[in-house]
Amino acid sequence: MKYRPSNGTEGAIFQERFCDRCAHDDYDMETGEGTSCDILMRTMIHGVDEPEYPEEWQQEPGEVPRCTAFLSRDDGPVQPKCPNTIDLFDQGGKA
Template sequence: MNQAIFPERLAAAYVKQAGEKYRPSNGTEGQCFFAAWCFHCQRDKAMREGANLDECDDNERCDIVANTFAYDVDDAEYPTEWQYGKDGQPCCTAFVPAGEQIPAPRCTNTLELF
């Protein structure tokens, strides 16, 4: 899914940063990112439906959003899921469209057989 939040010309300037961590430059840009991604993501019921965060189960809350506020973009703990896409547009690589099932996490201790 590709949700453009930057004008085409600005996105073109960020193409060379594809795959690098993204952090909104101000609150307005952050709200645009939330509107394009978080408000439509199955991972975060509070953002998607306006549910009270304290009443959401762990599987209904996205810690990515909180961690982008808690850590500086240069910190190792800052989420790598928020990054510049190949087109220069900010994106969330953990995005799951609302209504779809969230994929089960892959065990990192199990080898791929195929």
């Protein structure tokens, strides 16, 4: 289910955990350079029930909230999956 912080403190903690370390948001407020994350911007201007509110901010019952698009700046660029590697979680149409 879509996640929306209940208050500013919870939102700041979420942003610190995800947005501030994410490769999708490299905007530098001091220099004005870089790009801001579209996901973060949409959470600020849309209500959680609006279709424009991002699906990427999720929280399942009993779990901590997360951003499914999070990509740590420390991890570097995403490496493409080797086409010869079997995906253990893809059933490939088999039961």
